[in-house]
Amino acid sequence: MFSKLFALTTLLQLVPLANSAEQQHVLKEKLTSPFDAKFAKLVKDTLDLWHVPGVSISVVDGNDTWAEGYGISAFPSTPVTPETLFFGASTTKAFTAAAVALLISSSNHTxxxxxxxxxxxxxxxxxxxxxxxTAHVTIEDALSHRTGMPAHDASYGGTDETGEKRGVRDLVRSLRHLPLTAPLRTRFQYCNMMFGTVSHVVETLTGVWLGDFLKENIWEPLGMKSTYFDTSTAQAAPEPLAQGYVYYEKKYKPVPYMDLHIVSGAGAVISNVLDYSKWIRAFLTTSGPLSKSDYAALKTPRMLLPRSEEMSLYTKPYTGPNSYSLGWFNGVYQGHEYFGHSGGMEAFGAEVVLFPSLNYGLVSFGNTGQTSNFAILKLIYHLIDEKLAIPPEKRYDWNKQ
Known part of the structure; x- marks a missing residue:
């Protein structure tokens, strides 16, 4: 099994990333903001189509960063701005993996x-x-969704026998009662609970709440002063927190904020596109609190994605093998290697996409569940296609998908 895994990793690392003759395009060197009037019209049409009140978007292109907000953060009239806070959901996973990378590199955890x-x-x-x-699942397995444990998301939350809310340790201890559905390292099965497990590992080794560890070791060094790890702190923050909605019976209905205490490293980050741009830039330039070897470890493919309808958003628009690294999806789009991750919960959606070879990355947040992800994918890949100068007739139809 281990030799097969080594061969898989080697194969993924040897996938040619250079453009073929058919894929070569002249990259557009943007010297002005990509958020022009034409794009604003596309945003409005897309939000109307998918019934999303608002989105924020940021683009990191070389040394430049542009950020903009569109639509409504909270009805009746509070607008989305680049400062507006949104739930980052599963885009948190990259931070959790980065936290482990820091511990592995630390002299305190030889x-x-x-x-x-x-x-x-x-x-x-x-x-x-x-x-x-039990004996063989590793940190790497947990962070690459290859433990054999399926989602079991309905097992989240609840209270213990005393009526207290269940915490991350309770979540980990519940795994013994949940069935495995595949042998170890044989199948990609997305599992939030394993990222919760790694959160418990970090907190056990450091004696520090994961939110505080991330703040001290990643967010503060990067100047991310508008990033939080629990709902109550974000609600009390000076930056406005977007309200999440569901579109039902032709009306937007507010959804109560989610309690994130048990979600932890699987999806608890609340932030804005300005702060995420700093994280994107650090990842693109392999700079900041993580070392170059840390970034290399995070980007190394660990598990192939299945070609299934369930995974179609992560496989259909791309060429070559698609894989999961440590907290990142990975593949090739229009001849360029990308890293990305979606985030979604009851009333929020998030997307992060990075192209290290282009020194180019994007982040976008929206305030509905799932439909905002569809809208965001349409918008950010329009910007990506513009950057790559992809002819309109060769662009993937995200709205149709």
Whole structure:
């Protein structure tokens, strides 16, 4: 099995990223903002189509950063601005993986590696139904969705026998009661609970809440002063927090904010596009609090994605093998390697897409569940196609998909 995994990783790393003759395009060197009147019209039409009140978008292109807000943050008339806070949902996963990278590189945790079995770190808490998996699931496995554990998202939340809200440790301890549906390292199965498990590992090793660890070691060094890890702190922040909505019976209905205490490293970040632009720039330039070897580890493909309808948004528009790294989806779009991640919860959506070879990245947030992701994908890939000078007839129809 391990030799096959090594061969898989080698294959993915050898996928040619240079443009073929058919894929070569003249890149547009944008010296002005991409957010012109034509794009504003596209945004309005797209938000109307998908019934999304508002979105914020930021583009990092070389040394330049542009950010803009469109539509409504909260009815009746509060506008979205680049400062508006949104729930980042699963775009959090990249930060969780980065936190582990920092621990592995730290002299305070010698012996810790991506191959370290989780049960050796939190033995009493981490028990799976299968003895082999309990003993052999590693940090790398958990962060690349290849543990054999499916989503089990309905197992989140609830209270314990005393009526107290269940925390991250409770979530980890519940894994022993949840069935595995594939042998270890044989199938990609997206599992938020495993990122919660790694959150518990980080907190156990450091003695620090993951939100505080990220703030001290990643966000503050990058100047990300508008990024939070729990709902109540974000609500009290000086930046406005967008209201999430569901479109039902031809009306926008507000959705209560989600309690993020048990979500943790699977999706608890609340931020704005200005702060995320700083994170994107650090990733593109392999700078900041992480080392170049840390970034290399985070970007290394770990698991192939299946060609299925469920995964079509991550496979259909792309060429070559699509994979999952550590907190990032990875593949090739129009001849260029990309890293990206979606985020979604009841009333918010988020998308981050990076092209390291182009020193180009985008982030966008919206305030409906799922439909905002569809709208955002249409908008950011329009900007990407403009950057790559893709002819209109060769562009992927995101709205149709």
């Amino acid at each position: 012996g810790l590696s991506w191959d370290t079995p989780i049960s050796s770190l939190i033995r009493d808490d981490f028990v799976l139904p299968d003895l082999y998996s």
